[in-house]
Amino acid sequence: MSAIDAADIAGPDGDVDALLACLGKAARAAGTALGGASTEAKNAALLAAAAEIRAHAGDVLEANATDMRAARDSGLDAARLDRLALDETRIEGIARGLEEVVDLADPVGDVIAEWTRPNGLRISRVRVPLGVIGIIYESRPNVTADAGALSLKSGNAAILRGGSESHCSSRAIHACLRRGLAAGDLPETAIQLVPTSDRAAVGALLRLHDYVDIIVPRGGRSLIERVFEESRMPVIAHLDGLCHVYVHRDADPEMARHIVLNAKMRRTGICGAAETLLVDKAVAGTHLPPIVDDLIGAGCEVRGDDSARALDHRVTAAAADDWTTEYLDAIISVRVVEDLDAAIRHIETYGSHHTESIVTGNDAAAERFLNEVDSAILLHNASTQFADGGEFGMGAEIGISTGRLHARGPVGVEQLTTFKYVVRGSGQVRP
């Protein structure tokens, strides 16, 4: 049953749990078919979908105009309106994004490890898709294409639930993906969009553990918190990206300036942006003032402890909750610490296990930091803004995970797979 059929049956006033169960059943069946699909078929579907996006750019823009009108009328803020808006350039970006997923290696079927036992049994650990992925995201129409494409390439069926403000845009994009799947001779239900903007659909998707193997929420803290609270399925996500840069006493002062400025200000709204700067007491007097000067010059508000404030009167007083706040904005908290141990303790106490960087010329100190800090990504002498699947060379990603199990750090096509053991024998029985 296609998503369209399900919508016809349940309708906007239908029982949303029954509707989602329809989607779930179709996704499970599509996932089984997709698990055995060739790389060629998946790539053909992605290329055809990209062509459909370009050919139907007018329809997508028209749908987006409808969303934008409603969003403006309901008083959506400027940042959200910007994320919702599409134009020809952004549509071309969506099409190119689909083509870039074609270029990613297909992880399905990869033999991760292989060995032979003394009794002659040949054991292989082989990559297979996770199954069915439920993806819940904000009103960003491009995610419909990105998330659908990554799921498809990794052999997973996807149930997409985008923000209700983007519903018309997402439907138009999804129609292109469906035609692409058909062109690649793959089930159109391999990528389904929840065909209602009813907010109850999120709860229904979180209850769909009979059909969905994993939930990937992308959005603000309240969404992620709700998903962790309500979902009985495993969740891949990060709640906060409270990233730290630690300037060690043996840091090169110029390198520290460049890294801190980039880590905080290159883009302030991404999860890898630095939110707290720690500086060793021994070099605070020399290293911190030029860093603060750079930051304030770039339009960043600097909130510090007493030691930091004593060095520059423009630094305002940090309150206790500044150490636990992910600003996602041009604000940074600064603390002067006694030494490496104090820095590690601060990160352990206040951090979110996402991404932290140490700046130092002292390799022993760097190794201790890299070993002892328990975060998904630890950097030495590099900006926290490298916390990104593309920058890691893993290609597009569906998000960054701060969970400890299964997938940690950037979640690309490979992280959307699991494995099974295949054992080849010649009649062996166990003694």
Added chain:
Amino acid sequence: MSAIDAADIAGPDGDVDALLACLGKAARAAGTALGGASTEAKNAALLAAAAEIRAHAGDVLEANATDMRAARDSGLDAARLDRLALDETRIEGIARGLEEVVDLADPVGDVIAEWTRPNGLRISRVRVPLGVIGIIYESRPNVTADAGALSLKSGNAAILRGGSESHCSSRAIHACLRRGLAAGDLPETAIQLVPTSDRAAVGALLRLHDYVDIIVPRGGRSLIERVFEESRMPVIAHLDGLCHVYVHRDADPEMARHIVLNAKMRRTGICGAAETLLVDKAVAGTHLPPIVDDLIGAGCEVRGDDSARALDHRVTAAAADDWTTEYLDAIISVRVVEDLDAAIRHIETYGSHHTESIVTGNDAAAERFLNEVDSAILLHNASTQFADGGEFGMGAEIGISTGRLHARGPVGVEQLTTFKYVVRGSGQVRP
């Protein structure tokens, strides 16, 4: 705070949630220390614990006698009494089990992958422990030592909750583990035993998500179901081991006989024991009768569909629920199927995604089975009883997982770890 202190504070009548929170906090602290512990320290602790088990065999036997008396008085069945009972041989087995974990490679710190980006960033994926593992198991005292040792070797802190009937035995064994940890200069709280036989402790452990990263239940279906239902932490376990052997039309009849007999009867109570036999219609007349004869000769009850019954009058009628029953006993269900597709469909419909074997001389058929069946372990021409970490060459295991995420199949020390990314740079900032 050690487990003993926690017991002293909360006492048998204390608030069991408060008691578990004490254990949890201590485990989190111990886990952090253990994550950085050397292989030598962990091995020294394991060897010292083995020596303690041998030196205090008398204490352990005495504690076990107390448990056995109470268990007999309360009318525990023979199978459970056997699992509870210890003697000198079994105690020596426990000590040797600890020494075998010494011989396993330490996975912590292994560099799983390493690459350099065009901008010079060197990225490594490095194995780290999961953190704190909560292990809930039946009244089998040896699991106290096995589970504690595997957790320790993989750098994880463990909170153990054994069945209440084995409480005295487990405490005596745990005392040896604690002295071993002290001898290796590791925190004694790295392995804690819930110091009360109060059954409410299981629920309290399942609520301990602030301190426990993963739950590993080992036991019967009702325990596992309860854990999946109540735990908000990820669970590594299998609910059922409903394993199939499929005799394809191109199977060698002698090989099929040996494999089926072994898969069913070598040990009937383990999760890798075959529960259902599928035989191609084309060869049922020739291949099935000797197999049934072997099984019945070995004391196995055979329940079959009409086609199987027509071949041997000793085969009783299988009911619908025979296809979904994990007997864990000398009973097997037999179904004659049309072909490979029908066999795959049967397994997909009734199986538990644990372990399945195809017997065939036809490699193309074997490859289709290995590719298309979605179970943790698929075998070609070998007994399902090989579903075991030791038989896979992975050493001791804490169980077999039928979950799709993180760990699938045998869960040994390597599967009790996760990873983090370590990125080494020279001042790179993101453009």
